[in-house]
Amino acid sequence: MKVYFIRHAIAMEREEWKDDDLKRPLTKDGIKKFKSFFKKISRSLKKPDLLIASEAERSIATAKIIARIYDIDYKIDNRINPGADIMQYKLLLDEMADNNINSVAIVGHEPDLSNFISFYIAETALSLKLKKGAIVYVKDKVLYGLIQPDLI
Template identity: 50%
Template sequence: MKIYFIRHAHAISRNDFDGDDLYRPLSEKGIIRAEKAFSSFSSLFKKPDVIISSQAVRAKKTAEILKRYCDCDLLEDPLLNPGADFLDYESVIKTYDDDSDKTIALVGHEPDMTKFISFYIAEGELHLILKKGSICYVDNKCLMGLIQQKLLL
């Protein structure tokens, strides 16, 4: 199975947002950068068959922008919400692990995502930095690439 782990794009600062963090939106900068990056991404890499997003507004909007360039299904899964642990990510992946040729994209949050990736492919010995809007590409539990958003702009 091929998996793109995508950290949501730049969001409004927590200090500048009153309300539940689940509803914190992307910043204008985040939207513009995601549009440019996913436009390039979709022409350079295999498009996912399905995108699964956290229910957080910032992740959903990031996933919606990606979907425009990938023409695939977009689903939400509360298991990817902020605070997700290894078992949450593993459960989501197992739901789609019926076809080794399938490519999925998971849109989520830090530090949850890099913690999962580290244990998923390297028993916790891999130390990644996944900046906002960046993509980590894993194929059959092997790290194939780390694509920082600014490289796609």
């Protein structure tokens, strides 16, 4: 299975946001930068069969940008909300495999994504830290690419 792990775009800082963390939005600059970045990078990434976001507003807003560019729908899954553990991601991917999904894009959070990717491809802790908006491409549990937005 092909998996694009995507960290949500730049959101308001936790310290600035006084409401429920799940409602913390992307910044206007974060939206602008991610749209520009993803338009460029989407040319070299095949459209996934399924796009999944956590319930967090910042994850949903990032998924909406991706969905518009690829002209696909997205699904919300609370198993990958901020603080999700490795097993939640594993159960989600196992479910995708059981349903014969060939490729999936998952918009999630740090450090959850890095922790799961480390487990998924190496079954150990790797020194992996995803910047906001980063994309990690994994195929059949092999890391094929890590794209950090400020490199484009």
